Amino acid sequence: MTARSTLPLQAATLGVGIILALFLLGPILWMVSSSFQFDSDLFTVPPQLIPRQPTLDNYRYILTREAPASYSGQITGRRASGEALSLVPALKNSFIVATVVTLFNLLFSTLAAYTYARLRFRGRDLTYAFILTSRLIPAISVAIPISVLITRLKLLDTHWALITVYVAFTLPFTMWFLMKYFAFLPPEIEEAALIDGCTRFGALRRVVAPMAAPGLAAAAAFAFMGAYSEFLFALFLTRTMAAKTVPVILVATAINHDVSFALSFAALIVAMIPAMAFALIFRSYITRGFVSAFGR
Amino acid sequence: MARLHEHGTMTELALGRAAARPRRRAHVYPYLSILPALLVVGLISIYPLLFALDLSLYRNVLTEPLDHPFVGLRNFTEAFGSYYFLRSLQTTVKFTALIIFGTITFGVLVGLYLNRAGRLAGFLRVAILLPWAIPTVMAAIIWRWIFNGNYGILNALLVQVGIIPEYISWLANPYLAPLTLVVTHVWKWGPLAAIMCLATLQVIPRDLYEATHIDGGGGWTTFRFITLPFLRPTILLLLILETIAGFVTFDLIYVLTGGGPGDATTMLAWFAYAEIFRFLNLGKGAAMAFVIAALTLGMALIYVRLLRSEEYTT
Numbered sequence: 001m002t003a004r005s006t007l008p009l010q011a012a013t014l015g016v017g018i019i020l021a022l023f024l025l026g027p028i029l030w031m032v033s034s035s036f037q038f039d040s041d042l043f044t045v046p047p048q049l050i051p052r053q054p055t056l057d058n059y060r061y062i063l064t065r066e067a068p069a070s071y072s073g074q075i076t077g078r079r080a081s082g083e084a085l086s087l088v089p090a091l092k093n094s095f096i097v098a099t100v101v102t103l104f105n106l107l108f109s110t111l112a113a114y115t116y117a118r119l120r121f122r123g124r125d126l127t128y129a130f131i132l133t134s135r136l137i138p139a140i141s142v143a144i145p146i147s148v149l150i151t152r153l154k155l156l157d158t159h160w161a162l163i164t165v166y167v168a169f170t171l172p173f174t175m176w177f178l179m180k181y182f183a184f185l186p187p188e189i190e191e192a193a194l195i196d197g198c199t200r201f202g203a204l205r206r207v208v209a210p211m212a213a214p215g216l217a218a219a220a221a222f223a224f225m226g227a228y229s230e231f232l233f234a235l236f237l238t239r240t241m242a243a244k245t246v247p248v249i250l251v252a253t254a255i256n257h258d259v260s261f262a263l264s265f266a267a268l269i270v271a272m273i274p275a276m277a278f279a280l281i282f283r284s285y286i287t288r289g290f291v292s293a294f295g296r
Numbered sequence: 297m298a299r300l301h302e303h304g305t306m307t308e309l310a311l312g313r314a315a316a317r318p319r320r321r322a323h324v325y326p327y328l329s330i331l332p333a334l335l336v337v338g339l340i341s342i343y344p345l346l347f348a349l350d351l352s353l354y355r356n357v358l359t360e361p362l363d364h365p366f367v368g369l370r371n372f373t374e375a376f377g378s379y380y381f382l383r384s385l386q387t388t389v390k391f392t393a394l395i396i397f398g399t400i401t402f403g404v405l406v407g408l409y410l411n412r413a414g415r416l417a418g419f420l421r422v423a424i425l426l427p428w429a430i431p432t433v434m435a436a437i438i439w440r441w442i443f444n445g446n447y448g449i450l451n452a453l454l455v456q457v458g459i460i461p462e463y464i465s466w467l468a469n470p471y472l473a474p475l476t477l478v479v480t481h482v483w484k485w486g487p488l489a490a491i492m493c494l495a496t497l498q499v500i501p502r503d504l505y506e507a508t509h510i511d512g513g514g515g516w517t518t519f520r521f522i523t524l525p526f527l528r529p530t531i532l533l534l535l536i537l538e539t540i541a542g543f544v545t546f547d548l549i550y551v552l553t554g555g556g557p558g559d560a561t562t563m564l565a566w567f568a569y570a571e572i573f574r575f576l577n578l579g580k581g582a583a584m585a586f587v588i589a590a591l592t593l594g595m596a597l598i599y600v601r602l603l604r605s606e607e608y609t610t
Contacts, residue, residue, distance in 0.1 A: 017416040020406060024423050027438045027483065028430075030449050034441065045463075046452040112333040121326040131333055134341035136596045138544040140565040141589035144351065144572055144582055145344035168340030171333055200325050229431030231547050247433045251551055254437040265441070272434055279429030283422065290495040 028272075035059070035265040038070065042261050058266035062087050083252040084263040087270060089241050090249040095274075097159050097245060098227040101166040105223040106216060109171050113178035114204045118187070135172035139232045147236050157239040165233050170226040174219040177289065181215035182208065218289030221282040228275060246271045345589060352583035358576035371583035380559065381567065381584070388563040391474055392542025398482040399538050400531060403489025408523070410490060411497045421494070428487040436551035439480040443467050443552070470560035473553050477561060480548055485541065489534050496530045497523070529603065536599040543592050564588050 034042055036054045057068040065085050115121075116128050146165060147156075155161040189211070190203045198206065209216065231247040238244045250271055253264035279286070355367045375381045410421050427435065442450050445465030454460045466472045500522065508518050546565040549555055555562040555570065562570075568588060572581030 013412075014416065016409065017420060020409065020420060021416075021423060023483070024420070024427055024487070027435075027442055028426060030442065031438050043447050045447065046456070047447060047449050049449075108332040108336065111329040115326050115329040119326045121323075124326070127330055127334060130342070131330075131337050133593070133596075134337045136540060136593050137341045137345055138540075138565065138585075138588050138592055140544060140546055140568050141348060141585040142341060142344035143569075144578055144585065145347035146340065148347070149339075149344065164336070165340055168336045171337060175333060200322070201329070225429065225431075229433070231431075231433045231550070247431060250437060251433050254440060255551060255554070261441075264437075268434055268437055272430055275429045275431060275434075276426055279425045280422070283425060286425070287421075287491070287495070290491055291498060 031265055032269055035262065035269045037262060039260050039262045058260075058262045059270070061085070061263060062267050062270065083249050083256075084259065084267045086241055086244070086249050087246070087267045090244055090246045091271065091274075093159065093241075093243055094228055094245040097162045097166065098224045100159070100163050101170060101227040102220050102223045104163070104167045105170050105174055106220055108167070109175040109178055109219065109223075110204070110209065110216065113175045114182055114208060115200075116175075117179045117182035118190075119200070132172050132176060134168070139169070143232065143236055146233070150237055156237060157243045159243055161237045162227075162230075162234060162243065162245065165237070166227040166230060169230070170223045173226075174223050177222065178212070178215055178219050181212055181219075181289065185211055214285045214288050217282060217285040221278060221286055225275060225278060228278075345586075348582045348586050348589075352579055352586050354579050356577070356579035356582075358578060367579070371580045372587070375580060375584050375587065380562070383559060384562045384564055384567040387474065387559075387561065388543060388545075391477065391545065391561075391563060392539055394474075394478045395481045395485075395542050396535060396538045398478055399486050399489050400534050402482055402486035403493045403534060404527060404531070406486065406490035407493025407497055407527075410494045424487045424490055426487075427483055428485075428491065430484070432484055432547045433551055435484040436480055436548050439476065439483065440467070440552050443476050467553055468557050470557050473557060473560050476552055477545070477548050480552065481541070481545070485538070492530050492534065493527060496527055500526050532599065532603045536596055536603070539595050539599070540592050543588060543595075564591075 030049075033049060033051060035058055036056070037048065037051045038053070038055060038057070041048055041051060041053065055070065057070045060066075060068050061071060062084060065088070112131070116124065150156050150161045150164075155164070185208065190198075190207045193203045193207045194200070228245075229247065230245075231251065234245045234248045235251075238248060250264070250268055253259050253267060352371050353366060353368060354364045355371075356364050406424070410417055410424065430438075442448050443466040445451065445463060445468060448466070450466065451460070451463040455463065464472065466476050504522050505518060508522060544565050545563055546569065549561055549563060549566045553561040555566045564584070565588060568581050568584040571577050571584060575581075
């Protein structure tokens with residue numbers, strides 16, 4: 001290929017790459033730039049790509065919840081919404097929920113995935129199909145019954161309401177993913193352990209799980225990010241800051257025209273950082289996971 | 297291991313153990329290990345679905361709490377007979393077709409690009425994870441600001457370049473609003489498609505390409521006869537995922553358009569939501585929710601059939 005590459009072709013390739021980079025990163029950068037501006041600077045034509053008077057006050061306000069001097073004056077011209085200021089407690093809720101979901105999800109899906117990957121037993125295909133198919137049930141289809149169920153269990157507006165629902169919704173994918181992963185591991189090593197007197201569970205715990213650490217890390221990342229991102233149930237099952245998660249808070253500010261845009265954008269950036277950091281930290285595991293799941 | 301020394305050689309141990317090991321525990325283990333997963337999934341997805349079916353057979357409007365007569369399938373027939381439901385179905389199908397086309401095209405082309413050597417491709421392989429990592433509602437908030445009719449950057453950019461003469465209200469135009477949802481969806485989910493395609497492309501043996509190259513095959517021949525067959529299962533899987541995604545789209549609508557302007561972006565999931573939470577008609581909402589689930593499951597099963605026959609033939 002390279003031998004035939006001519007200068008125009010190389011330039012075209014470079015151009016495509018730059019356009020792609022702009023499409024992927026431009027929106028994020030534009031949001032970052034906006035979050036360092038006051039509302040009065042945001043509402044200008046044409047927009048300021050690079051803030052003319054950059055400020056940290058939006059972030060300061062959200063993180064400390066004390067209005068900086070600029071917010072007491074006329075600069076913003078808009079109400080600082082209570083919701084944007086609830087970002088910190090919402091982040092706490094989101095982290096608690098996502099962490100607990102990840103733990104339960106890993107435990108349940110590893111147990112089940114290993115069994116499906118290695119063992120034959122009556123009802124195997126049926127139960128496997130049952131779990132996987134449940135992933136296809138749209139959230140909106142079960143929203144009412146789950147709300148009723150959660151209310152009856154007296155879990156409405158608690159972390160446990162979200163945790164229960166999210167474990168069920170993230171489990172089919174991580175289980176399928178881990179099953180594929182386990183199936184790729186050579187069975188010889190665990191067979192040695194089994195002959196050595198290990199039980200199946202012992203083999204899973206001492207031999208297979210350590211070998212599958214990258215796969216488990218990727219599954220954990222998927223579960224955590226699934227729980228951190230979920231919006232529909234968070235909207236239905238929470239009422240107060242006792243349980244409201246980040247997506248609920250952010251959406252409430254973003255679709256309310258009366259509140260400060262700048263504050264809502266700063267809140268958005270703060271909330272996006274953990275998700276992006278997570279993806280970058282777990283990058284190699286996630287990519288390796290994808291290669292083992294899709295590359296046959 | 298300590299026992300190993302007590303009991304003698306390894307073979308002896310293995311033989312003795314195999315006979316003495318409580319057989320029942322080995323029989324029960326598979327069921328015990330899948331039980332937690334089955335219970336959680338059963339409680340949170342299957343049981344509620346049956347519950348919804350039950351709910352849909354009664355008239356149940358929250359403003360009339362004491363009156364729940366059994367109405368049979370009337371909630372379903374009313375839904376299907378309603379002009380608005382059929383319109384939302386139509387909107388959903390159009391939107392789904394567009395995101396399938398958009399996401400898969402993006403995935404395949406960008407996947408091919410990322411599979412190249414070079415620094416830019418290497419950088420993009422990292423960058424592409426970001427839209428995928430950003431939660432859907434947050435992506436929607438970003439694009440809501442980009443599409444903003446008065447101060448959004450898209451208008452500024454297009455006017456600057458001279459493509460449009462003046463600012464357009466993207467989100468308030470019934471023809472453009474559905475497209476804003478498509479663009480946002482492709483930005484958020486196209487990267488995942490590209491990552492999946494890239495993962496598939498990376499396992500195609502190099503010598504296959506070299507063989508066609510020697511045989512005089514050009515770029516298109518290589519793509520058509522080597523790359524595409526390898527990508528086929530991944531593309532089919534994407535087809536399933538995107539079809540489902542289209543039929544359950546809710547977050548994007550909630551943030552970007554709220555179903556409007558008019559009912560231009562009212563799709564099935566949003567319609568069911570409005571029926572339940574705005575008009576408080578639980579029975580009808582449940583019926584619609586059930587229809588959505590049936591459609592999604594039905595289509596997914598058809599695709600899975602396709603995927604499976606595909607796997608057997610190749």
